[in-house]
Amino acid sequence: MDKITLSGMQFFGNHGVFPEENKLGQRFNVDVELMLPLNQAGRTDELEHTINYAEVFYIVKEIVEGRTYKLIEALSENIASELLQTYTNIIEVTVRVIKPHPPFPVLFNGVTVEINRKRATE
Template identity: 45%
Template structure:
């Protein structure tokens, strides 16, 4: 399966369990692996035969900077769902969301979730 990788997309959101996270917000980093057939785009050299990276970024921005959720797991699930709704040629997706400096005891660089979804599993 062919892949489009978009790495290190950065957004500011208000996701988290604690009131200070919902009030102050923080930066979130998203990595996406979009699985689709890119052979037609490779032969035609036409954007409409692929998935527009700018549109992918806008869908991700809308989700991550949108309605606050308690868990980044829920953000990742919503992001995968929206990608399937937006791009008919998308067959599978891997979403990684990284939350730097989570407000939990101890010293952490970040907390992350990674989900993998296929179109037939999309709601």
């Protein structure tokens, strides 16, 4: 399957279980992998046969910055669901949300949630 990947998107959101996370907010990194057929786009060189990744960026931005989630699992799920609903040519989507600075008194490279969702077949 062909794939379009948007990686390293950075947004500021107020997600987390702790009240200070909801109040102060923090940076989140998001990657999405969109599996869809790209052969027609490759042959025609027409945007209508693929996904406009600028639109995808703004959809993800709106979800990450638009409301507060306690869990980045829920944030990831909503991103995947919206992308599958918006673009009928996406067959499968993987969403990776990275919380680079979780509120723990230890040093590590953050917490990542990765989900994979497929379009339901009739």
